[in-house]
Amino acid sequence: MIRISILTIGDEICIGQIVNTNASWIANECTKAGCQVTNHTSIRDVKESIFAQLDKLSPDSNVILITGGLGPTHDDITKPALCEYFNDELVLNNETYQYLEEFFNKRGWVLTERNKAQAMLPSKCKILPNRAGTAPGMQFEKDGKYFISLPGVPQEMKYIMQNSVLPFLQNMVSENKSEVVLYKNLMTAGIPESRLADLIGEPEEFLNGGSLAFLPSYRGVRLRIGVSAENFEAGSQKIDTIERIIGDRAGKFIYGTDDDTLASRIGEMLKIQAKTVSVAESCTGGLLGAAFTDISGSSDYFIGGTIVYSNEAKINVLGVDKKTIDEFGAVSKETALEMSSKVREKFNTDFGISTTGIAGPTGGTEDKPVGTVWIGLASKDKTDAQRFIFGNDRGMNRERAVGAALTMLWERLKG
Amino acid sequence: MIRISILTIGDEICIGQIVNTNASWIANECTKAGCQVTNHTSIRDVKESIFAQLDKLSPDSNVILITGGLGPTHDDITKPALCEYFNDELVLNNETYQYLEEFFNKRGWVLTERNKAQAMLPSKCKILPNRAGTAPGMQFEKDGKYFISLPGVPQEMKYIMQNSVLPFLQNMVSENKSEVVLYKNLMTAGIPESRLADLIGEPEEFLNGGSLAFLPSYRGVRLRIGVSAENFEAGSQKIDTIERIIGDRAGKFIYGTDDDTLASRIGEMLKIQAKTVSVAESCTGGLLGAAFTDISGSSDYFIGGTIVYSNEAKINVLGVDKKTIDEFGAVSKETALEMSSKVREKFNTDFGISTTGIAGPTGGTEDKPVGTVWIGLASKDKTDAQRFIFGNDRGMNRERAVGAALTMLWERLKG
Numbered sequence: 001m002i003r004i005s006i007l008t009i010g011d012e013i014c015i016g017q018i019v020n021t022n023a024s025w026i027a028n029e030c031t032k033a034g035c036q037v038t039n040h041t042s043i044r045d046v047k048e049s050i051f052a053q054l055d056k057l058s059p060d061s062n063v064i065l066i067t068g069g070l071g072p073t074h075d076d077i078t079k080p081a082l083c084e085y086f087n088d089e090l091v092l093n094n095e096t097y098q099y100l101e102e103f104f105n106k107r108g109w110v111l112t113e114r115n116k117a118q119a120m121l122p123s124k125c126k127i128l129p130n131r132a133g134t135a136p137g138m139q140f141e142k143d144g145k146y147f148i149s150l151p152g153v154p155q156e157m158k159y160i161m162q163n164s165v166l167p168f169l170q171n172m173v174s175e176n177k178s179e180v181v182l183y184k185n186l187m188t189a190g191i192p193e194s195r196l197a198d199l200i201g202e203p204e205e206f207l208n209g210g211s212l213a214f215l216p217s218y219r220g221v222r223l224r225i226g227v228s229a230e231n232f233e234a235g236s237q238k239i240d241t242i243e244r245i246i247g248d249r250a251g252k253f254i255y256g257t258d259d260d261t262l263a264s265r266i267g268e269m270l271k272i273q274a275k276t277v278s279v280a281e282s283c284t285g286g287l288l289g290a291a292f293t294d295i296s297g298s299s300d301y302f303i304g305g306t307i308v309y310s311n312e313a314k315i316n317v318l319g320v321d322k323k324t325i326d327e328f329g330a331v332s333k334e335t336a337l338e339m340s341s342k343v344r345e346k347f348n349t350d351f352g353i354s355t356t357g358i359a360g361p362t363g364g365t366e367d368k369p370v371g372t373v374w375i376g377l378a379s380k381d382k383t384d385a386q387r388f389i390f391g392n393d394r395g396m397n398r399e400r401a402v403g404a405a406l407t408m409l410w411e412r413l414k415g
Numbered sequence: 416m417i418r419i420s421i422l423t424i425g426d427e428i429c430i431g432q433i434v435n436t437n438a439s440w441i442a443n444e445c446t447k448a449g450c451q452v453t454n455h456t457s458i459r460d461v462k463e464s465i466f467a468q469l470d471k472l473s474p475d476s477n478v479i480l481i482t483g484g485l486g487p488t489h490d491d492i493t494k495p496a497l498c499e500y501f502n503d504e505l506v507l508n509n510e511t512y513q514y515l516e517e518f519f520n521k522r523g524w525v526l527t528e529r530n531k532a533q534a535m536l537p538s539k540c541k542i543l544p545n546r547a548g549t550a551p552g553m554q555f556e557k558d559g560k561y562f563i564s565l566p567g568v569p570q571e572m573k574y575i576m577q578n579s580v581l582p583f584l585q586n587m588v589s590e591n592k593s594e595v596v597l598y599k600n601l602m603t604a605g606i607p608e609s610r611l612a613d614l615i616g617e618p619e620e621f622l623n624g625g626s627l628a629f630l631p632s633y634r635g636v637r638l639r640i641g642v643s644a645e646n647f648e649a650g651s652q653k654i655d656t657i658e659r660i661i662g663d664r665a666g667k668f669i670y671g672t673d674d675d676t677l678a679s680r681i682g683e684m685l686k687i688q689a690k691t692v693s694v695a696e697s698c699t700g701g702l703l704g705a706a707f708t709d710i711s712g713s714s715d716y717f718i719g720g721t722i723v724y725s726n727e728a729k730i731n732v733l734g735v736d737k738k739t740i741d742e743f744g745a746v747s748k749e750t751a752l753e754m755s756s757k758v759r760e761k762f763n764t765d766f767g768i769s770t771t772g773i774a775g776p777t778g779g780t781e782d783k784p785v786g787t788v789w790i791g792l793a794s795k796d797k798t799d800a801q802r803f804i805f806g807n808d809r810g811m812n813r814e815r816a817v818g819a820a821l822t823m824l825w826e827r828l829k830g
Contacts (some may be wrong), residue, residue, distance in 0.1 A: 293700025
């Protein structure tokens with residue numbers, strides 16, 4: 001098994017000012033390549049900490065992937081630190097220098113001394129080209145271990161991962177005939193974790209040494225199947241067997257696999273059925289529209305919507321009957337139903353979805369506590385609404401309302 | 416200086432299926448309490464890895480904060496592992512048991528054996544109550560170091576941090592009279608990083624041993640001032656001095672500090688000026704409305720909006736003149752201007768903001784490449800629009816358009 005450690009270098013990660021999304025992206029890609037990621041570590045921009053950490057990580061890793069600290073300013077110390085750690089010296093790398101010249105010329109920028117210094121690279125490392133920016137990656141080898149340094153800027157890191165590092169790892173996995181660990185995710189919606197577990201039954205009976213994790217989120221529960229095997233083919237077969245058993249027991253709640261999202265699957269279904277959708281949002285305030293339009297190509301089926309946050313907007317802009325709101329309240333089945341029909345008419349779409357609720361933290365009453373959300377779904381034949389009672393957290397309530405609205409549409413689409 | 420290590424335990428973090436937002440939250444809170452976070456480490460749910468990591472982290476830390484693996488299912492191994500590591504044994508903790516009984520009774524749930532086991536806790540550790548869930552925190556002490564184990568569920572982790580751990584750390588900092596590291600963020604908008612750096616000049620001249628980091632994001636550049644001092648008072652004074660100098664040089668671009676966001680500051684300004692706003696979104700598809708309504712209390716000034724993704728919706732729902740779109744295109748100054756005035760009229764608000772652009776990855780032309788976005792801003796006296804050319808990434812273009820729209824409104828509001 002190829003064992004990988006991920007090392008992130010940067011004060012801003014360490015003191016918690018930014019979330020380490022690079023580490024999870026890298027880990028996910030390395031896992032898909034059949035490697036085992038054994039740990040992520042983040043440390044400060046301090047040379048001694050970098051040295052100490054490389055010493056600690058080496059014994060248990062085949063490959064150490066390092067991100068961050070390769071920029072052109074004074075606080076970027078990764079390159080000189082690695083150079084010192086590997087007893088190397090910086091020399092001008094002609095290929096990189098030419099690339100930098102072109103990069104700056106094309107943009108009409110001047111190549112400053114500071115930028116030229118980015119072509120000064122350790123003499124003994126392998127240079128990994130970066131066509132998404134100016135700091136190339138560097139691959140060192142020592143005692144049979146690989147140390148690969150990448151920029152911290154996500155697009156640049158991803159470019160080098162996809163073009164140099166992942167092919168290198170895939171090659172390592174197949175050449176070493178090393179054991180692989182494979183994962184597959186089955187994405188479910190419309191069923192809570194505990195009911196899903198009951199449907200699936202005791203996993204030990206069919207996992208045959210593999211693993212099954214239940215990972216709930218606001219947009220459904222993800223089932224993660226994991227197996228280890230002597231190679232990819234054998235691993236895929238093991239996964240297929242487990243997937244079939246889960247499919248037999250809970251298939252109707254599974255909307256897709258791995259990179260599918262509820263919004264992307266709904267998009268595919270709307271395209272195939274040649275249907276369109278619009279939204280009328282109160283408590284979600286635009287988030288539901290954003291979930292649809294996050295998908296490239298959504299203009300084929302997502303026509304638009306109204307964000308009707310105030311009662312006046314619900315009445316004057318969307319055309320909800322003032323009497324409905326006066327009698328039943330803005331957060332009610334009746335208002336949700338009317339919002340979904342009105343938006344469907346207004347945008348002339350096959351489906352209309354509405355959200356109205358109390359996101360919190362204030363505005364709750366005894367009858368309608370914070371977290372109460374009504375979601376309406378209108379189509380030509382059928383208009384209905386469902387009530388949900390989520391929690392106390394504003395952000396969470398809004399996200400869960402989006403998840404519930406998408407789930408209602410998905411259930412209607414699959415019929 | 417109190418040195419803190421954060422250790423996250425969980426396969427789902429390690430293989431990259433979820434992003435480690437707990438670590439950044441904890442790091443940020445500990446930093447605010449005056450401690451120095453030296454590293455974050457994430458490892459798998461494997462007993463031997465937990466033991467090895469605790470051995471590695473102890474020498475350099477005063478406190479090790481551990482999250483994850485405290486749930487009631489078979490893959491949650493943190494509690495037995497810590498119990499073994501500290502040569503302790505699990506005993507029934509009466510206070511926790513009573514709390515669990517109440518917790519389940521109140522909800523009308525049955526307290527199962529699996530749940531009762533959560534009251535079995537190591538005999539020698541200090542129990543940190545968790546009133547947001549069922550797994551309490553545990554604080555061990557060994558050789559003058561503290562090891563604190565917290566659940567991985569964010570709300571539960573935060574509850575115990577706020578009620579037990581942070582007071583403990585604050586106390587440690589003040590009792591030990593240990594050196595503190597303080598940070599303050601100045602939030603800027605409407606100026607790129609390099610121009611801001613030019614305005615501020617050479618930081619070494621006024622930092623007096625402190626640090627200044629430039630942290631760009633889609634919603635502006637954050638300036639992070641850092642100082643170390645013998646106590647909080649002395650640290651605050653150092654920060655004040657640096658802040659005043661930066662304020663003199665770049666004050667008009669600073670909209671707030673630390674937890675302020677552009678959307679929250681705009682909200683405050685709209686409330687004070689008793690003004691209202693509405694949005695007409697094309698390429699942002701709801702994200703701009705979501706940015707406003709993310710703020711609690713936004714119903715005071717955010718009235719609503721339209722998501723007009725298709726040209727038909729722009730014409731039929733919002734009332735943009737078909738001729739404008741035919742002549743200039745949907746992505747044009749003219750369309751942006753008309754969208755912002757129309758939405759302002761429709762929702763009867765003081766300000767109307769519009770976005771129309773090519774988010775990508777497809778749909779670009781030579782004249783209007785992917786990343787072209789027009790943003791319009793209408794008010795009674797003045798309606799104008801600005802063009803932006805962002806990049807190739809759909810998600811990034813949408814986020815940057817929201818940032819630019821908020822910045823335009825902020826600039827108009829501050830006059």
